[in-house]
Amino acid sequence: MDEQRQLEQLRTEIDATDGELVELLLRRRRLAAEVGKVKRQLGQPLYVPDREAKMLEDRRQQAAAVGLSPDLIEDVLRRVIRESYQQQQAADVHLQDKNIVVVGGAGALGQLFVRLFESAGASVAILDKDDWPRAADIVAGADLVLVSVPIAITPQVIADLPELPARCVLADVTSIKQTPLQAMLDKHQGPVVGLHPMFGPQQQTLAKQLIVVSHGRGQEHYQWLLESIVRWGANLQEFEASAHDQAMAFIQVMRHLSTFVYGVHLARERVDLQQLLELSSPIYRLELMMVGRLFAQNAELYADIILSQPQNFAMMRRYLQRFDTIIGELEAGDKAAFLREFAEVAAYFGQFSTDFLNDSQRLLSLAGDTHQIR
Amino acid sequence: MDEQRQLEQLRTEIDATDGELVELLLRRRRLAAEVGKVKRQLGQPLYVPDREAKMLEDRRQQAAAVGLSPDLIEDVLRRVIRESYQQQQAADVHLQDKNIVVVGGAGALGQLFVRLFESAGASVAILDKDDWPRAADIVAGADLVLVSVPIAITPQVIADLPELPARCVLADVTSIKQTPLQAMLDKHQGPVVGLHPMFGPQQQTLAKQLIVVSHGRGQEHYQWLLESIVRWGANLQEFEASAHDQAMAFIQVMRHLSTFVYGVHLARERVDLQQLLELSSPIYRLELMMVGRLFAQNAELYADIILSQPQNFAMMRRYLQRFDTIIGELEAGDKAAFLREFAEVAAYFGQFSTDFLNDSQRLLSLAGDTHQIR
Numbered sequence: 001m002d003e004q005r006q007l008e009q010l011r012t013e014i015d016a017t018d019g020e021l022v023e024l025l026l027r028r029r030r031l032a033a034e035v036g037k038v039k040r041q042l043g044q045p046l047y048v049p050d051r052e053a054k055m056l057e058d059r060r061q062q063a064a065a066v067g068l069s070p071d072l073i074e075d076v077l078r079r080v081i082r083e084s085y086q087q088q089q090a091a092d093v094h095l096q097d098k099n100i101v102v103v104g105g106a107g108a109l110g111q112l113f114v115r116l117f118e119s120a121g122a123s124v125a126i127l128d129k130d131d132w133p134r135a136a137d138i139v140a141g142a143d144l145v146l147v148s149v150p151i152a153i154t155p156q157v158i159a160d161l162p163e164l165p166a167r168c169v170l171a172d173v174t175s176i177k178q179t180p181l182q183a184m185l186d187k188h189q190g191p192v193v194g195l196h197p198m199f200g201p202q203q204q205t206l207a208k209q210l211i212v213v214s215h216g217r218g219q220e221h222y223q224w225l226l227e228s229i230v231r232w233g234a235n236l237q238e239f240e241a242s243a244h245d246q247a248m249a250f251i252q253v254m255r256h257l258s259t260f261v262y263g264v265h266l267a268r269e270r271v272d273l274q275q276l277l278e279l280s281s282p283i284y285r286l287e288l289m290m291v292g293r294l295f296a297q298n299a300e301l302y303a304d305i306i307l308s309q310p311q312n313f314a315m316m317r318r319y320l321q322r323f324d325t326i327i328g329e330l331e332a333g334d335k336a337a338f339l340r341e342f343a344e345v346a347a348y349f350g351q352f353s354t355d356f357l358n359d360s361q362r363l364l365s366l367a368g369d370t371h372q373i374r
Numbered sequence: 375m376d377e378q379r380q381l382e383q384l385r386t387e388i389d390a391t392d393g394e395l396v397e398l399l400l401r402r403r404r405l406a407a408e409v410g411k412v413k414r415q416l417g418q419p420l421y422v423p424d425r426e427a428k429m430l431e432d433r434r435q436q437a438a439a440v441g442l443s444p445d446l447i448e449d450v451l452r453r454v455i456r457e458s459y460q461q462q463q464a465a466d467v468h469l470q471d472k473n474i475v476v477v478g479g480a481g482a483l484g485q486l487f488v489r490l491f492e493s494a495g496a497s498v499a500i501l502d503k504d505d506w507p508r509a510a511d512i513v514a515g516a517d518l519v520l521v522s523v524p525i526a527i528t529p530q531v532i533a534d535l536p537e538l539p540a541r542c543v544l545a546d547v548t549s550i551k552q553t554p555l556q557a558m559l560d561k562h563q564g565p566v567v568g569l570h571p572m573f574g575p576q577q578q579t580l581a582k583q584l585i586v587v588s589h590g591r592g593q594e595h596y597q598w599l600l601e602s603i604v605r606w607g608a609n610l611q612e613f614e615a616s617a618h619d620q621a622m623a624f625i626q627v628m629r630h631l632s633t634f635v636y637g638v639h640l641a642r643e644r645v646d647l648q649q650l651l652e653l654s655s656p657i658y659r660l661e662l663m664m665v666g667r668l669f670a671q672n673a674e675l676y677a678d679i680i681l682s683q684p685q686n687f688a689m690m691r692r693y694l695q696r697f698d699t700i701i702g703e704l705e706a707g708d709k710a711a712f713l714r715e716f717a718e719v720a721a722y723f724g725q726f727s728t729d730f731l732n733d734s735q736r737l738l739s740l741a742g743d744t745h746q747i748r
Contacts, residue, residue: 003416007412017401022436028388035388042378059393069457237653244653247649247650260715260719264700265696279613279622281573282573283664287629289734292727293734297731310707326635333681338634344638345638346670357670363737
């Protein structure tokens with residue numbers, strides 16, 4: 001029983017160390033909150049990539065020097081840093097002189113922007129379904145009208161807007177860009193910009209989130225809006241509306257539709273999900289999560305995204321045709337064809353496939369950390 | 375510039391805190407290594423779910439009490455605990471009296487088992503391609519013959535084995551179970567067991583990994599093998615070979631094949647991957663990673679897994695048929711059909727879909743932590 005007592009003793013010491021860890025993280029969080037305050041006073045952006053990279057690199061070197069895994073300290077610090085960003089999100093008041101109208105501000109994404117603008121000191125008005133009789137009053141004096149309504153009605157809502165002040169910025173946050181941008185340019189002679197926030201409304205902050213910008217007209221007049229978005233921590237990417245929409249055929253339509261049919265197939269094959277989970281490696285569990293999570297979300301939203309660009313169906317038909325051909329080859333036992341196609345795609349992915357394998361391995365390890373209990 | 379100096383000062387303090395963090399994690403790792411040693415002396419398993427759960431819960435409560443996010447401390451500790459398990463993997467000598475032959479021991483998965491058995495003190499011999507002339511000598515006196523060869527040749531390799539000692543355990547690690555298990559039962563009158571390690575050969579340890587067990591014959595004679603696997607930290611799940619293979623139609627064939635065709639489609643559509651990545655939200659980046667990573671791996675292995683069960687092609691044809699029907703509905707603009715099917719699948723997933731959404735959200739946040747620099 002001596003070793004058993006030794007084990008208990010060691011566990012007590014580990015618990016004490018973990019207690020110190022909590023204290024240390026608390027101290028760090030307080031310091032980070034202070035940093036956030038000072039940055040706001042200085043008007044500096046929340047997210048400074050170089051500072052973060054250097055901070056991580058210094059700690060990696062220290063860890064390596066003492067024989068601790070550099071990946072461990074980096075993973076831990078990244079997780080801690082995320083928490084800091086969330087802490088630092090508190091009001092950065094810099095839009096006190098702006099009057100902003102969010103059309104569809106009662107929706108999930110609209111609410112996020114309302115909150116952000118309000119926390120920055122702007123006067124924010126909402127123009128939602130029931131407010132249209134007062135629309136002209138609501139937009140009077142607006143510096144920005146941001147349209148955040150379902151994709152299927154976006155062009156009509158834009159067309160129905162009352163006349164806007166000449167210097168007012170008209171912007172939208174729809175997940176396609178060509179049609180809404182054109183509708184906005186047709187509607188309004190002043191500054192116009194299309195935005196596509198590439199994240200779901202469950203996101204609490206913009207820190208490190210991606211937002212696509214498709215320029216319309218008069219960029220100098222909406223530069224303040226883009227600067228606010230960067231200040232909130234987002235990562236802006238400029239894309240032509242047409243290039244954006246083409247890529248979305250794959251990033252949204254191809255993905256949502258194949259995930260949807262995957263789910264339909266599992267349901268119709270009456271697959272026992274509990275059994276599937278018991279048999280799942282972390283990677284398959286992740287795959288199943290990616291399918292299942294779709295069905296906890298808004299069916300209308302997915303229907304609208306898929307139906308918004310009918311020209312994508314021809315591309316999906318080509319996918320089906322390829323699937324059909326490949327199954328035919330496999331049914332004929334043509335392993336050589338499979339290996340040939342595999343090599344073709346491996347060449348197409350090039351270095352990306354190895355990078356993806358390494359990155360996903362790292363992520364699956366993180367997923368594996370939580371696998372047992374949740 | 376006063377605030378600028380204050381910012382520098384705060385950053386210096388944060389760096390000092392992070393330096394302390396490295397020291398603390400180093401101390402913890404040393405304690406955990408001690409725990410590993412004592413556990414080995416006591417012959418106790420590496421992974422004790424209750425101890426881990428209690429440790430996490432205590433820290434969560436401490437964090438909540440001082441106003442720190444309980445999720446933060448849990449994520450950090452889980453990452454730290456993973457490192458501890460890897461540290462604790464050093465030799466646990468308990469198989470000194472076993473003679474083990476790994477057929478295909480030069481392959482990636484075979485090597486992992488060779489390493490594990492050797493670290494546990496067993497005498498391990500390898501029977502690989504060039505060793506067949508000496509096969510009878512190699513298996514003489516074996517307590518375990520573990521077959522780890524490509525799925526396509528597994529039944530033949532088993533049939534070609536020399537006669538084994540009567541009390542020798544015959545086991546395999548193939549990713550289907552019915553055919554190999556039957557081949558082993560036909561070959562050998564002694565104890566027989568089928569194993570399916572549900573992880574890739576890149577895995578360094580068995581800690582928290584899933585291994586499926588399909589019992590063949592004489593469980594009391596291979597109980598020692600299962601106990602070793604648990605001692606190494608793996609999670610064993612018992613499944614009938616037929617139920618296992620049915621589930622694998624979805625977990626492997628459906629998944630690998632649809633991922634494969636997804637890759638073929640992207641390549642043939644000449645999609646610009648760099649542009650796709652620039653436009654990717656964390657969740658789509660993850661999806662693209664899951665597709666691309668396949669093509670950094672062994673084409674033969676995937677071909678063999680897909681071709682090993684030709685009866686699955688009918689199931690895949692049903693999937694294609696469903697896809698075709700749904701595209702037809704969408705082409706006809708039948709949103710109501712989409713919404714109806716969506717509701718059907720949402721009902722099928724039930725609580726799982728919400729759980730998956732929450733779990734994946736948590737994981738995507740972890741992925742997002744690393745998004746900017748890698």
